[in-house]
Amino acid sequence: MTIADMNRLEQAARISMGEFLESEPSMEALPEAGRGLMKGIVLAAAAIMVLAIFWQLT
Secondary structure, X not given: OOHHHHHHHHHHHHHHHHHHHHHOXXXXXXXXXXXXXXXXXXXXXHHHHHHHHHHHHO
């Protein structure tokens, strides 16, 4: 397989994936919910770490 063939295959794959990604329904509200969930997870992890530190100190 030549480099030109590999380049054509790569270009075809990119075009195919671009069409696949464009056909997906837009979910603009999902990142907002994901950020809120991530903040909750980070806060819960921080609270657990603080409680573990206090438990070790007592």
